[in-house]
Amino acid sequence: MVVLSQQQPPLDNTFIRTCKPVANTLTGIPVIDMASPSSHARLVEACEELGFFKVVNHGVSIDLMARLEACALQFFNMPQADKNRAGPPSPFGYGSKRIGPNGDVGWVEYLLFAAKSASIAHKFNSIAHEDPDTFRRVLEEYVGEMRRVSCEVLERIALGLGLARDALSKLVESEESDSCFRLNHYPPCQEMFQALSGRNLVGFGEHTDPQIISVLRSNNTSGLQIALKDGTWALVPPDQHSFFINVGDSLQVLTNGRFRSVKHRVMTDSRRSRVSMIYFGGPALTQKISPMDSLMGEGEESLYKEFTWCEYKNSVYKSRLADNRLQPFEIAHTKSAAASETDQAVARGAGGQ
Numbered sequence: 001m002v003v004l005s006q007q008q009p010p011l012d013n014t015f016i017r018t019c020k021p022v023a024n025t026l027t028g029i030p031v032i033d034m035a036s037p038s039s040h041a042r043l044v045e046a047c048e049e050l051g052f053f054k055v056v057n058h059g060v061s062i063d064l065m066a067r068l069e070a071c072a073l074q075f076f077n078m079p080q081a082d083k084n085r086a087g088p089p090s091p092f093g094y095g096s097k098r099i100g101p102n103g104d105v106g107w108v109e110y111l112l113f114a115a116k117s118a119s120i121a122h123k124f125n126s127i128a129h130e131d132p133d134t135f136r137r138v139l140e141e142y143v144g145e146m147r148r149v150s151c152e153v154l155e156r157i158a159l160g161l162g163l164a165r166d167a168l169s170k171l172v173e174s175e176e177s178d179s180c181f182r183l184n185h186y187p188p189c190q191e192m193f194q195a196l197s198g199r200n201l202v203g204f205g206e207h208t209d210p211q212i213i214s215v216l217r218s219n220n221t222s223g224l225q226i227a228l229k230d231g232t233w234a235l236v237p238p239d240q241h242s243f244f245i246n247v248g249d250s251l252q253v254l255t256n257g258r259f260r261s262v263k264h265r266v267m268t269d270s271r272r273s274r275v276s277m278i279y280f281g282g283p284a285l286t287q288k289i290s291p292m293d294s295l296m297g298e299g300e301e302s303l304y305k306e307f308t309w310c311e312y313k314n315s316v317y318k319s320r321l322a323d324n325r326l327q328p329f330e331i332a333h334t335k336s337a338a339a340s341e342t343d344q345a346v347a348r349g350a351g352g353q
């Protein structure tokens with residue numbers, strides 16, 4: 001009798017990154033009701049504490065979200081060779097498992113677009129789809145809505161900070177704004193379940209978003225996690241009718257570190273595919289980014305050197321996802337002589353000398 005081996009074929013682990021499962025579910029996510037005019041202070045608090053919040057009553061039609069998700073799935077369900085025609089993502093287009101040019105990998109495939117009509121139309125010349133015109137129209141409509149939502153959120157944040165209403169939104173609203181849009185698909189990983197030995201498969205590794213603000217919507221499959229202030233990870237329960245907003249690195253710099261650019265990552269669900277759509281609101285390439293004078297307290301020192309968005313983008317492009325990408329722009333402050341003399345005196349006092 002011939003006994004067939006029950007062993008699974010070895011996994012090609014080039015694209016496999018795993019993590020310990022996280023038990024902590026984020027409860028008490030700040031929920032901002034866009035229909036209520038009194039959300040400014042809560043928004044500022046959410047940006048300071050978590051760098052992350054949820055937006056409801058945003059005015060975006062659920063039907064539009066569902067139509068874009070359906071178009072995206074039609075694309076991702078096509079044969080690999082057809083999808084590859086829209087790649088590589090250099091930087092825009094279709095990508096699979098490789099994220100960026102520096103060796104980051106994840107269990108994800110994606111379509112990345114510049115958030116401008118002309119650029120979207122151009123990209124659609126290489127996108128194979130059963131109804132490319134509908135896909136393009138729905139995508140453009142959705143991206144327009146994301147620009148509106150991100151500007152409305154930024155207006156409220158600005159008011160909450162005591163700035164002019166358009167002080168932040170104008171950076172994203174400008175014709176030259178360098179925003180982009182990403183459709184991610186995380187196929188389920190059921191066939192690998194055993195080989196993962198209880199660990200989670202990384203879909204998108206930990207990172208912060210470099211832009212000003214990101215507006216994320218996913219289907220009802222879980223997977224998103226954010227890092228809390230103490231460095232621990234928390235699961236974000238999905239909500240397909242709402243948007244999750246991330247503070248990006250540029251907004252952290254504009255507020256001189258008062259707001260927190262939130263570190264996040266995505267784990268693959270073993271049974272259900274996750275589809276997410278993210279609008280990354282970025283400024284114009286020539287826009288200078290540095291802490292805003294009007295937000296600096298008396299005597300407060302800038303924590304960052306000034307850079308243009310183009311300089312920061314180029315620097316990010318050379319880094320790995322998990323790097324602290326603001327680090328090359330941080331200013332190390334030594335305490336003033338007077339302050340350190342006071343410290344020394346306090347220390348002497350504490351030592352009883």
Ligand SMILES: O=C(O)CCC(=O)C(=O)O
Pocket residue numbers: 182184204209216218224264265266276278
């Ligand atoms: O898929 C998600 O929910 C988040 C993905 C993400 O962080 C990204 O595309 O930058």
